[in-house]
Amino acid sequence: MPVASTLRVLALAAAGLSAAACTTTSQPRPVAYAPEPPIDADAARLYGALEDGGWTIPAADLKTMDPRNVRQVVDFRTDEPVGTVVVDPRARFLYLVMPGGKAMRYGVGVGKAGLEFTGEGIIERKAAWPRWTPTPDMIRREPDKYGGALRNGMEGGIQNPLGARALYLFKDGQDTLFRIHGTNQAWSIGKAVSSGCIRMLNQDIIDLNRRVPPKTRVVVLGAPATGATS
Numbered sequence: 001m002p003v004a005s006t007l008r009v010l011a012l013a014a015a016g017l018s019a020a021a022c023t024t025t026s027q028p029r030p031v032a033y034a035p036e037p038p039i040d041a042d043a044a045r046l047y048g049a050l051e052d053g054g055w056t057i058p059a060a061d062l063k064t065m066d067p068r069n070v071r072q073v074v075d076f077r078t079d080e081p082v083g084t085v086v087v088d089p090r091a092r093f094l095y096l097v098m099p100g101g102k103a104m105r106y107g108v109g110v111g112k113a114g115l116e117f118t119g120e121g122i123i124e125r126k127a128a129w130p131r132w133t134p135t136p137d138m139i140r141r142e143p144d145k146y147g148g149a150l151r152n153g154m155e156g157g158i159q160n161p162l163g164a165r166a167l168y169l170f171k172d173g174q175d176t177l178f179r180i181h182g183t184n185q186a187w188s189i190g191k192a193v194s195s196g197c198i199r200m201l202n203q204d205i206i207d208l209n210r211r212v213p214p215k216t217r218v219v220v221l222g223a224p225a226t227g228a229t230s
Contacts, residue, residue: 040062040067040070043062043067043070044059044062046070046071046203047059047060047062047070047186047201047203048203050203052128052164052202052206053128053129053164055129055157055158055164056158057158057164057184057202057203058184060184060186060201060203061186061187062186064186064187065107065186065187065189065190066107066189066190068107068190069092069106069107069189069190070107071104071105071106071107071203071204071207072104072105073098073102073103073104073105074095074102074103074105075101075102075103076095076097076098076101076102076103076105077101078095078097078103080097080217080219081097081217082097082098082099083096083097083212083216083217084096084097084216084217084218084219085097085123085180085208085212085216085217085218085219086103086218086219086221087108087180087198087218087219087220087221088221089108089110089115089198089220089221090110090115090221092107092108092109092110092189092190092191092192093105093106093107093108094106094108094180094198094200094208096208096211096212104208104211106200106204106207106208107189107190107200107204108180108189108190108198108199108200109183109185109188109189109190109191109192109193109198109199109200110191110192110193110197110198110199111192111193111197111198111199116178117169117176117177117178117220118220118221118222119171119219119220119222120171120217120218120219120220121169121170121171121176121178121217121218121220122169122170122171122215122216122217122218123167123168123169123170123212123214123215123216123218124168124169124170124175124214124215125167125168125170125214126165126166126167126168126209126212126214127156127162127165127166127168128156128164128165128209129156129157129160129164129165130156130160130162130165130166130181131153131154131155131156131160131162132153132154132156132160132161132162133152133153133154134146134150134151134153135177139151158184161181161183162179162181162182163181163182163183163184163199163200163202163205164182164202164205164206165181165182165202165205165206165208165209166179166180166181166182166205167179167180167181167205167208167209167212169218169220177197178197178198178220179197179198180197180198180200180205180208180218181197181198181199181200181205182199182200182201182202182204182205182206183199183200183201183202184201184202185199186201189201
């Protein structure tokens with residue numbers, strides 16, 4: 001066999017061995033998975049399961065919740081007096097004004113009705129495990145969901161859309177239909193939701209309910225707040 005042909009055969013054989021080595025001896029690289037971030041112990045304490053009014057409120061699933069929406073004291077510049085509740089539907093926060101330029105901040109979910117009222121009102125009614133009845137607009141918008149048995153409402157309880165507490169906002173003696181209420185749906189906090197007003201985790205609405213007496217003044221902002229600095 002000519003030298004050139006011999007060299008060509010050897011080259012092809014070497015290439016075949018190289019290809020075989022790549023396909024039969026290489027191992028796939030292990031896939032690296034980032035560990036889940038640890039749940040803050042203080043947050044777990046704030047949002048643990050609790051017994052209230054004969055109902056068991058489950059622990060909130062903090063893995064579905066942005067840490068910025070955990071109840072916390074923040075810097076808050078405002079001219080509103082201490083004790084005022086300031087609701088910022090677009091930023092999806094609720095603030096309870098505290099002394100020294102601080103506020104207790106709660107993350108909230110905002111339903112369609114939560115964007116329909118702006119201005120000032122007072123908490124005229126506070127209710128524990130309140131009864132809920134869909135509004136005419138809800139029935140008209142989703143008749144299949146709300147137009148049947150739910151048309152007549154639902155007794156208070158763990159499955160009730162108003163949750164563990166509801167604060168009812170009035171203005172000039174009239175019900176504004178604006179509600180600050182509870183929910184078990186941690187994933188909805190900090191988000192826009194299809195229905196309802198201002199929803200807070202049940203653990204948070206219970207905390208807020210304890211802090212605010214009837215006749216508390218509420219300011220609902222119509223534009224993004226600029227007071228929060230953290």
